[in-house]
Structures are given as structure tokens and as C-alpha cells.
Amino acid sequence: MLSVSTLDLRGLQGTWEQTALEDSGILNPADAHSAPGAITTITGDCFEVTTVNGAQLLAGRFFLDASTTPKSITWIDAIGDDAGKQLPASYRLDGDDFVFIAADEGMPRPTVFSTGPGQTMRTFVRRS
Numbered sequence: 718m719l720s721v722s723t724l725d726l727r728g729l730q731g732t733w734e735q736t737a738l739e740d741s742g743i744l745n746p747a748d749a750h751s752a753p754g755a756i757t758t759i760t761g762d763c764f765e766v767t768t769v770n771g772a773q774l775l776a777g778r779f780f781l782d783a784s785t786t787p788k789s790i791t792w793i794d795a796i797g798d799d800a801g802k803q804l805p806a807s808y809r810l811d812g813d814d815f816v817f818i819a820a821d822e823g824m825p826r827p828t829v830f831s832t833g834p835g836q837t838m839r840t841f842v843r844r845s
Contacts, residue, residue, distance in 0.1 A: 720783070720784075721783035721784065721788075722781045722782060722783040722784070724783075725781055725783050725788065725810050726762070726781055728810050728812075729759045729810065729815065730759055730760065730761075731758070731759060731843060731844075732756055732757070732758050732843070732844045733756070733757040733758075733759065733815060733841035733842065733843055733844065734754065734755070734756060734757075734841060734842055734843075734844050735751050735755055735757065735839055735840065735841050736840050736841060736842050737838075737839070737840035738751060738837070738838070738839055738840075739831075739832045739837070739838040740832060740836075740837045740838075741832055741833065741834050741835065741836060741837075742832050742833060742834075749774070749797070750766060750774050750775045750797070751766065751774065751839075752768045752769075752774065753769075754768070754769040755767065755768055755769070755774060756768075756769070756844065757841060762778050762779055762780060763776070763777070763778050763779075764776065764777060764778070764779060764792075773796075775794060775796065775797060776794070776795045776796055777792060777793050777794040777795040777796070777800075778792075778793050778795070779791060779792050779793065781808075785807075787807040787808070787809065787828060787830075788807060788808050788809070788810075789805070789806070789807060789808075789826060790806045790807070790808045790817055790819075791803050791804065791805055791806065792804040792806055792819055799822070802822040803822060804819045804820065804821065804822055805819065805820050805822075805824065805825070805826035805827075806818060806819035806820065806826065806827065807826060807827050807828060807830070809830070812843075813842055813843035814840075814841070814842060814843075815840075815841040815842075815843075816830060816838065816839070816840045816841070817838065817839055818830050818831075818832060818836055818837070818838040819836065819837050819838075820835055820836050821835040821836075824836075
């Protein structure tokens with residue numbers, strides 16, 4: 718039998734479009750890691766965010782722990798200001814809907830899906 722983390726990793730594979738952003742309590746602020754229509758592609762434990770024109774905005778890796786409540790994901794960006802940092806996050810995955818809330822490195826992993834200072838929440842829908 719497969720673990721929940723393995724099932725969630727399988728469920729995350731593919732192409733996602735960001736539908737909402739909240740950063741430090743502000744809804745849909747300007748953001749260097751996304752753009753209107755930006756696409757996040759997840760392959761294995763790697764992710765890449767690109768513009769609709771294919772320009773890379775962000776890339777990196779992640780690991781899941783679905784045994785926690787809420788479920789945990791840790792992002793490790795490969796480029797940009799957070800390159801190499803482990804960003805603690807929590808996530809929800811329900812079919813074609815994916816939400817995560819991440820904190821800055823060194824902060825506690827968020828447990829509520831509403832941002833405070835140093836936290837970012839992104840909402841995605843699967844693209845077919």
C-alpha cells in the first residue's frame with residue numbers, strides 16, 4: 718500500500734495555474750515569482766514556474782510529509798533570493814485544487830491557511 722505522501726506526490730504531478738496569492742496578509746500583491754497566467758509544472762520532486770511566454774520565473778525541489786496535520790511541504794528554490802533555503806510550508810491537495818502556505822526560512826511552519834508577516838499562500842488549479 719502506498720503512503721499518503723507518495724499518493725500526494727503522484728497527485729501533484731503535472732501543470733498548475735496560480736489562481737490566487739496572499740503575501741503577509743495582502744491579497745494578490747505584485748510578485749517576482751509569478752505573473753498573470755504563470756504556469757507551475759511539477760515533475761517528480763522538482764518544480765518550475767514559467768510565464769505564458771516560457772520565461773523561467775522560479776525553479777527548485779520540494780519534499781512532502783503527509784503524516785503531519787496540516788500536511789507539510791518544504792520548498793527549496795534553486796534560483797533567486799531564496800536559493801538553497803528550506804522554506805517550511807503546509808499544503809492541501811484535493812484533486813485538481815492545490816494550496817500551500819509557506820514561511821520564510823527559520824520561521825515556524827504555518828498551521829493556518831491565512832498569512833501573517835513573512836508568509837505566502839498560493840492557490841492553484843490543475844490545467845489540462
